[in-house]
Amino acid sequence: MKLYEGNMYWPKTKKSIKYDSLNADIDTDIAIIGAGMSGILCGYELAKRGHEVVLVEAEEIAKGSSSANTGLLQYSSDKMLYEFIDELGKENAVLFYRMCHEAMKDLKALSEKLPERGDFVTRNSLYLASKIEDITKLKKEYKALLENDFPVEYIDSKALETDYGIKGTEAMLTKEDAEVNPYKFILEISEEAVRLGLDIFENSKVLDIDKSDDCFIIKTKDGSIKAKKLVYATGYKANDYSEIKDGEINRTYALATEPISGDSWKDRCLIWETARPYFYARMTEDNRIILGGEDEEKDSVTNSEEKLQKNTLKLLEKLTNLFPHIETKIEYSWNAVFGESDDGIPFIGQDTDDKDVYYCLGFGGNGTVYSMAGSKIIADLIEGKSNKYAHIVSLDRQG
Numbered sequence: 001m002k003l004y005e006g007n008m009y010w011p012k013t014k015k016s017i018k019y020d021s022l023n024a025d026i027d028t029d030i031a032i033i034g035a036g037m038s039g040i041l042c043g044y045e046l047a048k049r050g051h052e053v054v055l056v057e058a059e060e061i062a063k064g065s066s067s068a069n070t071g072l073l074q075y076s077s078d079k080m081l082y083e084f085i086d087e088l089g090k091e092n093a094v095l096f097y098r099m100c101h102e103a104m105k106d107l108k109a110l111s112e113k114l115p116e117r118g119d120f121v122t123r124n125s126l127y128l129a130s131k132i133e134d135i136t137k138l139k140k141e142y143k144a145l146l147e148n149d150f151p152v153e154y155i156d157s158k159a160l161e162t163d164y165g166i167k168g169t170e171a172m173l174t175k176e177d178a179e180v181n182p183y184k185f186i187l188e189i190s191e192e193a194v195r196l197g198l199d200i201f202e203n204s205k206v207l208d209i210d211k212s213d214d215c216f217i218i219k220t221k222d223g224s225i226k227a228k229k230l231v232y233a234t235g236y237k238a239n240d241y242s243e244i245k246d247g248e249i250n251r252t253y254a255l256a257t258e259p260i261s262g263d264s265w266k267d268r269c270l271i272w273e274t275a276r277p278y279f280y281a282r283m284t285e286d287n288r289i290i291l292g293g294e295d296e297e298k299d300s301v302t303n304s305e306e307k308l309q310k311n312t313l314k315l316l317e318k319l320t321n322l323f324p325h326i327e328t329k330i331e332y333s334w335n336a337v338f339g340e341s342d343d344g345i346p347f348i349g350q351d352t353d354d355k356d357v358y359y360c361l362g363f364g365g366n367g368t369v370y371s372m373a374g375s376k377i378i379a380d381l382i383e384g385k386s387n388k389y390a391h392i393v394s395l396d397r398q399g
């Protein structure tokens, strides 16, 4: 499955780091398949805890969906807390949101260990009511977040116009969110993880896996890994291996503008909205605007230049409607597939049949936050420790 198509921005921002391919038969305790955000965070966490870990990647590190990622990090999910409360009950819904809020803090702490912090910057998120009827929804969500001690503020139409220059609606501001350059973040984490003992092999596609005598033999073209535990961090390609079926793949569009010279918007906050699918915007470290949205119910990318241009121009038009003072042009544009689970919760945890197999799959708009939470959950499960969030995201959760 092709994960994206177009002219990507993040890979232009940092020189790639090369790792060897696997060309020997090696032994380890834990093998992780896939070196995107999920695989690198699992590898880092396990190496930090002193485990012997090997990370194996079919292509280049950080060049899967993680490099198409627009890098908005938020504790709020695509599904609002009050909606989760209706579906999961208050205890589990709040626990799930706490998991994401805690993961935000962990991402920040990790960024502080990196030489350039993966361009991580703490930001607020402005969550706009897309239409007047959605204001009720937004107020309900604000109340649910506030009652459960999440950092949030309500912005009425007057304040929204005065402070942000946005007219005719209301918004909610969630705090302690962040922006990141996902490509740079992964590469910087990889160097830190290697220092902690992680072995990384690129250009080494896993072709076959056998299990005998309680050990996995993971075969690539020129080598093999013998491992006691196996973690799948294969992203949206997960279905090649697993029985995970309660998800769907859609297509989404994104762009990065040329650097802008004038003002952008207050505090360079992340912007998104209540409509589904939603439009979203953020700034980059070099003063570009990244926009995303225009999702389509298609399970593959398009290589039509015309379609890409049409959809990204629609995104730019939405920006201009919001901020007429911003004049800019598209410099990078891409489309990508995007995985979501039916219940809005990622798939993280132990295989239902084989206790030595684990999954950390970045399904959902909040994929990076889920990958971070997943790395801690999987490390705890591997160590036989309890984890208070594991039952919510587990593969055998009750839907």
Ligand SMILES: Cc1cc2nc3c(=O)[nH]c(=O)nc-3n(C[C@H](O)[C@H](O)[C@H](O)COP(=O)(O)OP(=O)(O)OC[C@H]3O[C@@H](n4cnc5c(N)ncnc54)[C@H](O)[C@@H]3O)c2cc1C
Residues within 6 Å of the ligand: 003, 033, 034, 035, 036, 037, 038, 039, 056, 057, 058, 059, 060, 061, 062, 063, 064, 065, 066, 067, 068, 069, 070, 071, 072, 073, 204, 205, 206, 207, 233, 234, 235, 236, 237, 252, 253, 254, 292, 335, 336, 337, 338, 360, 361, 362, 363, 364, 365, 366, 367, 368, 369, 371
């Ligand atoms: C356009 C777009 C915008 C997004 N925006 C955001 C955002 O703003 N914030 C956010 O948090 N999330 C966002 N996401 C989601 C985010 O990108 C994903 O959650 C994240 O990339 C998933 O990381 P991953 O490591 O699970 O997958 P990937 O990055 O795809 O990594 C999986 C890796 O596994 C490798 N692999 C697969 N099969 C094998 C095999 N057989 N052998 C060896 N290796 C294998 C692949 O080559 C790949 O490199 C966005 C996604 C898209 C597409």
